[in-house]
Amino acid sequence: MGRFVSDSPALTDAPSFSSCFHCGLPVPDGAHYPIQFEGDTRQACCRGCQAVAQTIIDSGQGAYYTHRTVLPATPQQAEAELAQLGLYDLPEIQESFVRTETENIREAALILENIVCAACIWLNERHIAGLPGVLSVEINYATRRARVRWDNSRIQLSAILKAVSDIGYIAHPFDPGRSDDIYKRERNSAIKRLAIAGLGMMQVMMYALPSYTATDMSADIRLLMSWASLILTIPVVVYSAWPFFIGAWRDFKRRTLGMDVPVALGVGTAFVASVYSTFSGHGEVYYDSVTMFIFLLLTGRFLEMNARRRAGAAVEELVKLIPAATTRLPNWPARDEEQVPVARLAVGDHVLVRPGETLPADGVVVEGDSAVSEAMLTGESLPVSKGVRAHVVGGSLNQASPLVVRVDRLGADTRLASIVRLLDRAQSEKPRIGQLADRAAAWFVGLLLLITLAVGLAWYVIDPSKALWIVVSVLVVTCPCALGLATPAALTTATGRLTRLGLLTTRGHALETLAHATDLVFDKTGTLTHGRLSVRQVVPLGGRSEAEVGAIAAALEAGSEHPIAKALRESALSTATASLIHNTPGRGVEGHIDGHIYRLGSPRFAAASETPPAPPESDDSASWVALADESGLIAWFALADTPRADAPAALAALQKQGLRLHLLSGDAEAAVRRSAQQLGIADWHAGALPEDKLAYVTALQQQGRIVAMVGDGINDAPVLAGAQVSIAMGEGADVAQAAADMIMLGSRLGTLADGVALARKTQRIIRENLGWALAYNLVAIPAAALGHVTPWIAGIGMSASSLLVVLNALRLTDFKSRTAPAVADLPLPRPVT
């Protein structure tokens, strides 16, 4: 289709003003289709090209025009829309929002427009999943973000987008700016519909009131009032209630029953009956009821829309962490700067991040020394200090001084993107209870229509004058929506909150299972401990102080990268400088400080004798290092892998929550025993191979225990997979690779206790929500069928019941961490753009 132009790699400049900016064909005389590109106005040859080019530029993909080497085909006007979708098949365009798993398996993040209730999600999921070549689709109700995986050899992304638009929705590639735009547009139209419905309702009520109270009203005044009401009700029904009719029509075409069907039937029936009686002069008019419950339903939906946005806010906040623009140093190490959109960065670029700015991508510090806050990513409030060679993560906030960072990973490959992807997956996977509720909701509407029919017939026999409004009440009062909303609203809120606290949920069932867990099995190294050596004990000899011997050791080890050397350096302030340092690999180090010769290393090496001195404690849980001067030993250092500082408190909190704790480790018995005693874990097993660990977990499960396993994600993969719910330490590790149901983003063990507490609370809220939705319908339908509920009360009831479900779920955002005061409640870092 495209014509290859071999001698002109930079096609932006190639087409002159007489050729089309998009496709390169000559622009016909008199044609005016301007395109704004990087501040210039370019001309297109037809409306199709203009639309396509504008789409590309507006979606931040303008770089396509600077990098393309092949001109695209000219889209015909009629095909413009399809061509626009077709663009999304181009690899250049897909780069920013599609992840390629294997050659043909792709995954894209999309955002859906026109989603109004849980049934829309259900419809889209079923429709997309039914396309041949689509492997999986998950849609989050709260954020309306969809994840689609497909086999590129069998279906193209454009076909999937087309399929979505066929059923009346619009799917775009996700980008946070567009998500905001969509939200704004939907909010705006909701406000307008609400305003019209509100005004109509108030004024119609004015006309209705006298007819209820006045006794001496003449027939022509009565008629005038009902005509005035009709005029006011028409815009309310036609404009404000339009979404309900559209939704119902969509359901009708698809032969499904959504929650819009009963509402549309109710509104339609009452309105048509009223119009008939206005014209014929017989019977009742219901304009006041019609306008009122349209207004109430819209109010409910509007509030729910806002609440839903708050529930999904955690993901949105994460996505928005990456700034739009950044400062690139194109000729590093030269210092000339340029402002570029983050989308145009490439791996290997150097960027300058000033204090107060957010890092645009993952990378390595090449210059500067600063404190960086990763609070939004790990839940840790204290800034981490970062110097040269330190890895920094996109989305963290530089706080102290400028840093120059070499970009290592960009866009969909960054740690932040992995976190968002996993969180998305977790939020759109429904646990069993949610799936059950969904299926129930679908049946519910069908059953409801049958009940309504029966009720209508019964009342027609008993009292025909009441039959109509009772039918309308029954249609309106029921709320399958609350049933469908109950689980996703709570899960989205809870997982979002938990991520802010530093515990990332990656699977939908994780919270449910964690809430029921009875046993928590820990790995030791890297989980309860730091996973690296540090100085546990210093024993100075011959009257020297700890600080003095520490400084000598640190000076001797100044140049070494050995773990022991690092530990010694970290533990003491190096006040002295050693010269003539001589390193004997595997034994120790020798050097001169202030004229004295010191030897540091194994006891035999330090003492320089064949009969090594014995360490002060014969405990094999630590390695002992000796320091000697010319006259003999002057100090012992015990080095060991020390427990994390907050481990005792965190484990105590977990035990208080009624969990049984176990410690499994591959380390030697002494080291494990010591850790277990320090941390108060009674069940510990040393020298365990991965198979032993798995066997232990399986044995627990056979006793009916529900096991949560906490490990480091990579070495512990088999046993993590064996446990009912697995939690991996994601500190520094590749989040995407850690095969676990939950990932601890920071190093704070306290988040585990928070996780358990929040999981239990979520479970309780889901049950409350489902219970409420069920109870409401069980009470409301019989009440309405017996004629105790007028249509406007029904409107309030329905709106309130679904709103209550979302608000109840929102209580989870207020969850406070009990193990760390106010950790994640830091103000949001605002990306400087």
Add this chain to the structure above:
Amino acid sequence: MDILLLLIPLSLVLVGAIAWFMLWAAKSGQFDDLEGPAHSVIMDDDTPPKSDDTPKKN
């Protein structure tokens, strides 16, 4: 009661005018930010922040 023959059509016109005003307000962004203006009025700083590299306080 005959006055009603005038008042009712008049009320319709009034409702129409208010509805037009509401739609105009929504369209021109009066409802876009319901919290910002309340705060902006008590901000003393009249100079706009430099657009490029001023470090922002959270």
